[in-house]
Amino acid sequence: MKNRSYAPIAALIALGLAGTLSGCSANKPANLASQAPDLSGVWLGKAVQSLSMSDPMAQKPGEEGDIPYTAWGLAKLKGERPATGPHQTFENTTDPALRYADPDGYPRASIHPMRFKIVQTPDYVYQLWEYNKSWRQIALNKPHSQVPDISWFGESVGHWEGDALVVDSVGFKDASWLDPIGHPHTEDLHMVERIRRTDPNTLVFHFTFDDPKAYSKPWDGELTFKLKPDGVMTETIYTISDELGFRQRFLHEKPGIPIRATQ
């Protein structure tokens, strides 16, 4: 990842923290959780295939009109073979989450048509996904690491601005796709989210993606989720043995290694 200054972000976070604490007694620790909007619950999103707000079902990838590709970014997208969209292929896909059972990474993890849970504490907000039992933490009112690690889910810090949790994320491993249609990113991706509970049953994540090698200017995406009051979370962990077994049964492919039986 190239060097990038996070000073403005740190200043913003400090301002947010100061604002949050300003009404509190010096002798009484602020109960930040009680002052913050409640995002907790189990949530399920729409079955979109692309983060393009003009083409959420990925019917015209690369020509959506609302994603400002660089030549590199467009070539990268066009060079992928996703398992969705107008030219989908499952057998020969280049989708890393299917071909290698790689983690979805973020924000793709939230696009899987499965649930996630938000757990909120004074210092952290956690997202826990059904799919692959993966999780992400958002550190509240803290600066980024001096040298953020490169990881599938990135490093996220956040603060409250009114009813919105504003999350700043960096350090994303470039092997993941942003969404199932294959929108690319580099390790320089800088993502800002505004997460709002717009009504008791609706949670909206608004994204701004800034990644100069892949996109000529920042662009926005949005995902909406509905509350699932039953709270049910079901395990699904996608493994290499599952994939090899599926391909043997449905495509009659001979696995290169012995596979275990299902269940």
Added chain:
Amino acid sequence: MKARMLVLGLLLTGIPVFAHHGGTSLYDMSKVVTTQATVTDFQWTNPHVEIGLDAKDASGKVKHWILEANSPPVMVNKGWNRKSLSAGDVIKVSFNPSQRGGSVGRLIKLTKADGTELGGSSISESGDK
């Protein structure tokens, strides 16, 4: 069981709301097979739930099929659980057959002997049914 197999030409337009396993690259979405069948196996598994069944073809010969549905969490959202089907259950089932022939398919929906209807692979925009 008096089984009949009907092949319906149902032309679907647009992009189906599913991906990964069970996409149009594997199945002929222009065809729907509807038949009575006997469940031989029900696997509540990843990546997708699988149903083994025997059904008679037009000539009366029994053919074994394996159908895929969707992932367990998606099926839970649609009202399924790991005991929704058992070997020996007689069902009416609709599915998209494989693009390349053979005996695999993608579940659209099924109806159990008691009238219970269970949805299949597709996911609506709401993510639920």
